[in-house]
Amino acid sequence: MKKVRIGSGSAYWGDMLDPAVELVKNGDIGYIGFDHLAELTMALLQRAKTKDPATGYIPDIIPWMKAILPTCAEKGITVISNGGGANPEAGGDEVVKLAKELNLTGLKVGVVVGDDIFGKLDEMRAKGIKFKNMDTGEEDINRIRDKIVAANAYIGADSIIEALQEGAKVIVAGRVSDNALYVGPLMYEFGWSFNNPDWDLIGAAITVGHIIECAECCTGGMSNMWKVAPRLWDIGFPIAEVYENGDAIITKTPDSGGLVNQWTIKEHLIYEVHDPSNYLMPDGIADFTALKLEEIGKDQVRVTNMKGKQRPSELKVCIGYRDGFIGEGQVFFPWPDAYEKAKKGAETVRERLKKVNLDAEELRIDYIGVNTLHGEVAPEPTSELNEVGLRVVAKTKTKEEAEKVRREVTHLWTIGSVGSSFGVPLPIRPVVSLWPTLVPREEVPTRAIIKEVR
Numbered sequence: 001m002k003k004v005r006i007g008s009g010s011a012y013w014g015d016m017l018d019p020a021v022e023l024v025k026n027g028d029i030g031y032i033g034f035d036h037l038a039e040l041t042m043a044l045l046q047r048a049k050t051k052d053p054a055t056g057y058i059p060d061i062i063p064w065m066k067a068i069l070p071t072c073a074e075k076g077i078t079v080i081s082n083g084g085g086a087n088p089e090a091g092g093d094e095v096v097k098l099a100k101e102l103n104l105t106g107l108k109v110g111v112v113v114g115d116d117i118f119g120k121l122d123e124m125r126a127k128g129i130k131f132k133n134m135d136t137g138e139e140d141i142n143r144i145r146d147k148i149v150a151a152n153a154y155i156g157a158d159s160i161i162e163a164l165q166e167g168a169k170v171i172v173a174g175r176v177s178d179n180a181l182y183v184g185p186l187m188y189e190f191g192w193s194f195n196n197p198d199w200d201l202i203g204a205a206i207t208v209g210h211i212i213e214c215a216e217c218c219t220g221g222m223s224n225m226w227k228v229a230p231r232l233w234d235i236g237f238p239i240a241e242v243y244e245n246g247d248a249i250i251t252k253t254p255d256s257g258g259l260v261n262q263w264t265i266k267e268h269l270i271y272e273v274h275d276p277s278n279y280l281m282p283d284g285i286a287d288f289t290a291l292k293l294e295e296i297g298k299d300q301v302r303v304t305n306m307k308g309k310q311r312p313s314e315l316k317v318c319i320g321y322r323d324g325f326i327g328e329g330q331v332f333f334p335w336p337d338a339y340e341k342a343k344k345g346a347e348t349v350r351e352r353l354k355k356v357n358l359d360a361e362e363l364r365i366d367y368i369g370v371n372t373l374h375g376e377v378a379p380e381p382t383s384e385l386n387e388v389g390l391r392v393v394a395k396t397k398t399k400e401e402a403e404k405v406r407r408e409v410t411h412l413w414t415i416g417s418v419g420s421s422f423g424v425p426l427p428i429r430p431v432v433s434l435w436p437t438l439v440p441r442e443e444v445p446t447r448a449i450i451k452e453v454r
Contacts, residue, residue: 001244003241004186005239006029006032006033006239007031007033007239008238008240009068010215013038014060015216017064019216019236020068021067028239031185032072032078032079034079034080034083037082039434041085042318043149043320043432046320053087053090056085057094060083061083062094062098064083065095069104070104072170073107076169078164078168078169078170078171088113088173095172096109096453099453104453108166108167108169108170108450109171110162110168110172110449111171112163112173112174112448112449113449115444116150116151117152117439121145133435141435144321148321149321151318151320153439154176154177155174155177155315156183157283158446160173160176160185160448164184165188166448168450177281178209178213179205179213181213183206183209192205197310199309202283202284203285203309204248207286207303207306207308208242210268210269210279211269212238214268220264221235230258231256231257232258235256235257236254236256236258238251248302248304248306260299260301261299261301262295265301284311285308287309290305290307292304313440314438314439315438318435320434322430322432323431324395324402325399325402325431326394328392328394328405329409330392331409331416332387332389332420333388333416334421335384335385337384337417343367344416348412360394360405361395361396362394363394368389369387392405392408393405402428406426
């Protein structure tokens with residue numbers, strides 16, 4: 001039975017490089033996928049592109065490609081990345097330039113475009129399409145139209161498959177869904193098609209992609225297995241050995257740290273999932289409730305009986321818009337009476353913010369070491385604490401109002417209790433908020449552009 005071995009080389013922008021290098025050297029894989037994007041990343045990249053049209057892609061793709069492309073070319077490994085971000089064509093051009101420097105003549109680089117609908121928003125509205133906010137229920141983008149900085153649809157594997165059919169050995173895409181990086185090569189290799197779909201097989205590809213898309217997060221990272229996972233500093237990235245009947249074996253690079261067992265797979269199966277029976281993706285809907293997991297050896301889990309349903313008629317779009325500023329300050333208080341000192345500091349800052357007439361949409365005060373993560377449900381300390389941090393943060397409409405928060409917190413150095421300390425004041429941060437919505441699939445045509453290294 002035909003099989004494909006595909007590895008995951010990255011979970012996010014800034015992930016470790018050495019496990020990906022190890023994966024292409026010793027993973028015996030035919031494909032490697034790199035996920036670099038998160039919901040807000042596109043807005044940040046779009047802002048960079050606005051300042052400099054030659055940017056907007058994930059900078060990591062250049063050192064990553066430099067590290068792995070020679071080995072991938074030698075072994076015939078195909079690289080698929082969504083590191084094109086807000087400017088996949090510029091990212092693709094940089095990969096072509098690098099491949100020339102590496103003397104990889106003849107290499108075909110595919111660039112997937114079409115997810116960016118920022119320039120089509122008004123045209124689509126003129127057709128009567130409304131961008132209803134999936135979180136708040138607001139019917140359209142009237143309130144934020146002049147603040148929008150990015151609008152990207154989550155597209156599927158269609159044009160990844162197209163690029164593979166054209167002979168691309170490196171594919172640079174924009175906002176394809178995380179698991180499309182894996183759905184594409186599996187559909188291409190096994191001849192599965194959206195024209196005559198077997199939705200259970202496509203659902204299996206989505207499921208496998210979901211399991212491995214966050215790399216180390218299914219090999220012992222971000223896990224309840226942290227106590228028993230060996231050598232997390234040397235963690236191995238995952239490999240999916242997928243068969244044409246849809247079954248798969250999840251493993252990792254040989255002799256690496258971390259571990260793969262049914263629990264690490266289960267943990268990632270439910271990561272970022274609202275309804276495990278209906279995991280909606282651009283390429284289909286996966287059903288995680290029917291599958292079976294079986295540990296068949298050390299760091300080997302077989303996944304079978306995966307199911308799927310027809311892909312949705314709409315695509316999710318994340319619209320990013322300017323939404324004010326964040327002003328923040330932190331100060332730390334030592335034993336004795338650290339918590340009492342922090343609470344006195346909070347009272348002092350509140351009164352100072354009243355005196356300077358802070359105009360804030362939100363104000364939050366946390367005690368680091370007490371309730372930063374658990375908020376109001378955190379119990380009060382029952383013993384003396386060695387140290388407590390005070391975090392004061394506000395969301396404001398203007399940069400000037402945000403500056404008030406940063407400035408007033410620093411005054412606790414001189415009007416706070418003895419021993420208070422802090423480092424360099426935190427910079428004011430612009431806020432980019434998300435407006436999640438849905439659009440008809442046919443409004444987001446995608447295509448693959450092929451660039452050959454000469």
